[in-house]
Amino acid sequence: MTTPLTKADVERIAELAHLELSDAETEAFTQQLAEILAMAMRLQEVDTTDIPPTTHVLSRHEALRPDEVRASLTRAEALANAPDGTTEEGFFKVPRVLE
Amino acid sequence: MTGPLPSIDAIRLAVAGGDTSAVDICRQALDRIAAGDGRFHAFNHVMRKRALERAADLDASRRPDDPRPLLGVPIAVKDNLCTQGAPTTASSRILEAFIPPYDATVVTRLEAAGAVVIGKTNCDEFAMGSSNENSAFGPVRNPWDPARSPGGSSGGSAAAVAARFVPGALGSDTGGSVRQPASLCGVVGLKPTYGRVSRYGLLAFASSLDQIGPLTLTVRDAARLLEVIAGPDARDATTSPDAVPGYTDALTGDLRGVRLGVPSALLADGVDAEVERAFQQASDALKAAGATISDVALPHTAYAIPAYYLIAAAEASSNLSRYDGVRYTRRAPLDPADATLMAMYDRTRSEGFGAEVKRRIMLGTYALSAGYYDAHYLKAQQVRTLIRRDYERALGTVDAVLMPTSPVPAFPLGERLDDPLQMYLLDVFTVSANLTGLPAISVPAGFTQARLPIGLQLVGRAFDEETLLRIADGYERLATWWQEAPPAS
Secondary structure, three states, X not given: OXXXXXXXXXXXXXXXXXXXXXXXXXXXXXXXXXXXXXXXXXXHHOOOOOOOOOOOOOOOOOOOOOOOOOOOOOHHHHHOOOOOOOEEOOEEOOOEOOO | OOOOOXXXXXXXXXXXXXOOOHHHHHHHHHHXXXXXXXXXXXXXXXXXXXXXXXXXXXXXXXXXXXXXXXXXXXXXXXXXXXXXXXXXXXXXXXXXXXXXXXXXXXXXXXXXXXXXXXXXXXXXXXXXXXXXXXXXXXXXOEOOEOOEOOOOOOHHHHHHHHOOOOOEEEEEEOOOOOHHHHHHHOOEEEEOOOOOEOOOOEOOOOOOOOEEEEEEOXXXXXXXXXXXXXXXXXXXXXXXXXXXXXXXXXXXXXXXXXXXXXXXXXXXXXXOHHHHHHXXXXXXXXXXXXXXXXXXXXXXXXXXXXXXXXXXXXXXXXXXXXXXXXXXXXXXXOOHXXXXXXXXXXXXXXXHOOHHHHHHHHHHHHHHOOOOHHHHHHHHHHHHHXXXXXXXXXXXXXXXXXEEOOXXXXXXXXXXXXXXXXXXXXXXXXXXXXXXXXXXXXXXXXXXXXOOEEEEEEEOOOOOHHHHHHHHHHHHHHOOXXXXXXXXX
């Protein structure tokens, strides 16, 4: 079973994934992802009628805790790994959002 | 270094008893790395200063009969585990300059137990790969044959132990990334039960599959490290509240009455003849020592690879969206005319990620996208349920499932790089333990004629690492392959 996957599909996925692909990458991924998806299509052989999807494995406990303020990173620590020159007055700075 | 490296327990006893110092042990490890790692590239970063300071602190604070279980023991950790103030790159260009503001819980626990965290090991980028060739900083080389892959993704951790640089290391295992390199490098690799070890401070790849585990020369040392790193952590909500048993106490060496199951149908195709022969010899040895071996049916494991790759890629595409040019050190330079937020995202990620990471982000994005979600992602999660049921049924009648860790021994670097699908198929025996969350261990089980290590894998019941380790240790006592060191190490 083959999966038709076109160059246009790959370009659309790249856009969703926020990746800019070179022409060579687009070409290679079109072929490689088609092969991988053809392998993935084998799952369609399995009858999964009324089989619930796994949402978590081995969870035996409720992972809730009181909503209390706790110590965490300082603002300076949280900002310390921002790219050079991209923080200002305690904020991350990004390029313009609106065109 | 010649001869077998002292075990973790032997080092601890020597340091605690004052026969040697933590600083001496640390210096010896640093010297071995400095002298030998040019050939293997197991380390991305050696934390020389931090390690020596830490060792000096241990010597100063050491008490008679010091109870710390890893006192003075040098341990390497995979470079996707956060170390405060020391580079943590996940072998990716996008994190080349990242310095975490905190330690991973496992690092904190190692140090609290007296260990000296000595460096960060090379790996496939963001732990995605089975050969270590996806490291942005160049591959690790297998100490048994430097022209070959050490396996992946924790190849640096496996090579560092195999080369006798350190007696133990931590890796992460999302689809076999501790066990497969352990197998290819001739060391022990344990993936604990999902929820047994905190992932706080592990750079997330696929959160429903990721688990941190030890790589060591012996099963006892793996049990010792697990005792230290396991246990609940308020910072990882997936950790189990169950108390941590004394895993080393479980190592009785007794294999009588142990019931093992072999999924013969799964092993029917594609297993290298020498791996098959070693597997058969290991089964025979276990049987001779009193274990019973029967066939078990795991019919849906034939679909484990496609289910795994869809789920892992889907989770990766979500987890790696955080690397966007805002918070994590790298932002692509932008042309002022085109300096928009979207351009920053796209360009930063495109130049920061390598090919395999991009491929998986693409696959995962596709599997989660409108129109394909039900057919791919949901279907994969349903098949995952069926694989879990297969194992539940099998482990109702046997104590562990027995199979090879990898269908092939170490392969030449470059041999499989151009065919991602062929590389994925290598994970056929390891991914099920991640899909099910079950604990699994790889132990050395011999060599090929060309002196390449072969691994034996055991998959056990959830949160019953004691039984798993007892069987693995029992086997190791019969087959002391670990005592053989690679040439020139």
